[in-house]
Amino acid sequence: MSGAQPLLPGATLGVLGGGQLGRMFVHAAQAMGYFTAVLDADPNSPAGLVSHHHIRTAYEDPDGLAQLAGLSDAVTTEFENVPAQALRTLGAERPVAPAADAVAIAQDRAAEKAHFGRCGVPCAPYAVIASAAELAAVDAALLPGILKTARMGYDGKGQSRVKTREELADAWQAMGEVPCVLEKMLPLALECSVIVARGADGACVHLPVQRNLHRAGILAVTEVHEGNVPADLAEQAVAAAKSIAEGLRYVGVLCVEFFVLQDGSLVVNEIAPRPHNSGHYSQNACDVSQFELQVRTMAGLPLTQPRQHSPAVMLNLLGDLWFPQGTHAQPQTPAWAAVLALPGTHLHLYGKADAKPGRKMGHLNVTAATAEAARATALQAAALLG
């Protein structure tokens, strides 16, 4: 982003969005000696709480964006649903990575799927539904399917599973007839993801392929170790993720989610133009974390191929853990001390004051000498957490 001259420690790195991904970016940037600036309206945002500078305005606020550009030597984002226009505004003033155009594609499932097609990476059969005529013309072969809003969906929100044309029509109406994609429901064998980091010079490195388990549309567990995904599929996934990044002339950290189908084939699901929940294990299991990769790409520092030094299991810690057995009484602090007595446990909490069911409060990385040991410890930790 910054041409041949990297931004060295002592410079200020800005981030649009103050959630947990921004917080962990801030931690990584500060560890390397950078100053940080966060733009987020929430005075208690996880990243705002730990940043040198916190601009408390909406993402579209012209004064807020001008302040962020004024403070920062380069800017990134931690949230794909920030208006691409905000990134364009910033991009006129400062190097921005990833660029607004790449984020705009990741924000729109229809544009994203068209990009997969251009890269020659197969995705689920789908149709774009943005009008009553398109709804009527949907191929019956796409049912049963999943209707997804083209924009603003995350953690399974903005999705509806439909079996018949009637259910499809009702679901589209219930979504307010906004532009959607209908995807064929695929028989999944497993889900995995790959994080790539690409520099302005085109250098591209990747983290090992992550195997992901979702519960109720939210990532629950990520396992990363030798053999978590068959080697030939892992290789295909890395190659596909790199071609998707290259096709976007992407600069920054990009996560590509995949499905492995029951017939053993690989299809791409979606991309996230930022570090990803499934990459959190890299904080404790790799010699370079996904957040350090984000710092390096936006600062124009060299990228070296990350090396995983320990098998890892990551457990997402949702607010539900604060309400054992589904009680709705006062929240209770989970048994952190007991969990941390287990070897190789690394607790990451995001500084969110209120635990709520379904809210991402933190994650636990478990590292061990072997995959079996990491899994056994993760099971013990999960049992202690209830």
Ligand code: ADP
């Ligand atoms: P989000 O943006 O909420 O992460 P995804 O498109 O990744 O949305 O869907 C969430 C989850 O729903 C996926 O991780 C997968 O488990 C399931 N899913 C999504 N699309 C399909 C599909 N076409 N076939 C089968 N399962 C799917």
Ligand code: MG
């Ligand atoms: Mg997803």
